Amino acid sequence: MAYIEPAPIKDKENPFESMMSRFDIAAKCLGLDDEVYNVLKSPVKQVIVNLPITMDDGSVQVFEGYRVIHSNILGPSKGGIRYDMDVHLDEVKALAAWMTWKCAVVDIPYGGAKGGIICNPRNMSPGEIERLTRAYTGALVEIFGPDRDIPAPDMGTGPREMAWLMDEYSRAQGMTVNAVVTGKPLVLGGSLGRTEATGRGVMITALAAMEKLKINPYHAKVAVQGFGNVGSWAATLLEERGASVVAVSDISGAYYNDSGIDINKAIEYRNANNGSLEGFKGAEKIAGDDLLTLNLDVLVPAAKEDVITVHNADQIKAKLIVEGANGPTSAKADALLNDKGIMAVPDILANAGGVTVSYFEWVQNRLGYKWTADRVSRRSDRIMKDAFNNVFKTSQEYNVSLRIAAYIVAIDKVAKTYKFRGRF
Ligand SMILES: NC(=O)C1=CN([C@@H]2O[C@H](COP(=O)(O)OP(=O)(O)OC[C@H]3O[C@@H](n4cnc5c(N)ncnc54)[C@H](O)[C@@H]3O)[C@@H](O)[C@H]2O)C=CC1
Ligand SMILES: O=C(O)CCC(=O)C(=O)O
16 A cells, blocks of 8 residues: 555644544554544543642642553553653643554553653752652552553653652552552662663664665764653664764754764763753754754654654655654654655654563562563563564555554554454
8 A cells, every 4th residue: 555645634733633643544554443443543541630739938839740541452551751841631642642552563561651740840859849749649549550550751750750659659559569660760670771771772773774774883873862861872872883973962952073972971961960961062062953954864853742844854864763752753744754765763663662671670570570681681672673573564565654554563453452352
């Protein structure tokens, strides 16, 4: 089947509509039943909570939080929690659906969920963030559970927040329940390899795609947008495999050095500078958006949604895009990239290394047994390579982009699960 133009969506791209337009194309390719289509197009549960928090100055601020469960047909729902001022319900709905497709693409037994709180953690003290995390957990204690819904980190959250979440949930249960959340500190039952897992999956799928495009990693110029967990690990591991990372960026702007940035130095600088690259001297500062249109072999967007859009897709010069972030390419931009022959390894495949190792963490917690770092990385690399090959093969079978192929693989698995479970 030939590539089908996504259904037009209104002026500003809405992440949920963007997700649905790809879902629609894949559903058509598969000839998906109306019943399954109608079930999967909406989340099974959407919860909105209001969280009054006493701030350090004694004032009370009310924060709005969300948890959306898109599907739990494959198993307990799984997905991170985002702390960011731009969080909104449609974004969380899209992120939850992407989790369903992602878990199905890498064939792990989870459904999809996502959570978020509208807040700016950079302007909050650790005490305020702790109270907010505990209040959010308390409000959702009936939703979360190791067999129901298992959160993890996303933008603005990390092991520290997961530890508070685990503690608050455990208090409510009257016992320690470490399998309720993944991405925890090692001492609380976190898995070796989880911190770097998403960036590692980006590296593995980037190398697999570079092989198909005959790009030699040792001659490859790479740029990475976003220098948090995913971006800095993707940059580190691609540099380790021989690539030259010529540009990185964060919210403060982009930093470019055509001879290659020393990624360890950039990380050291960021860690000593309150998480920001502002003032980094190992590269020239350029406008954040200019990073996307540099002369590159590989572009890794690893910050947030909708950064590659109809407004800049025709200026992208990279031969390959590997999506560390969720939803960095708008649906309308897909066709432009396709026309230019740019290969995009989609988010639901490229960044699935994180949830894969989260699954390993949950398995280890339930076994009460710790795996070695080597076992974690060997198994997750295998899963990522197999998933890439399966999606690549499907893209050839259906004559569609890797993105639509990934949706086809995922939706087919979820639809078959519905059939076998006898729901329709
Ligand atoms: N942490 C994880 O395991 C996973 C994260 N993801 C996705 O990866 C993306 C990044 O997540 P994390 O690295 O965890 O977040 P993070 O909070 O650790 O880092 C986010 C980074 O993006 C930067 N950023 C924000 N807005 C930006 C902009 N407009 N331009 C350039 N940089 C900008 C921030 O300054 C920061 O460096 C998100 O889309 C997230 O959903 C996907 C799979 C798993
Ligand atoms: O590790 C997880 O469970 C989920 C990570 C996540 O939120 C994502 O893959 O987008």
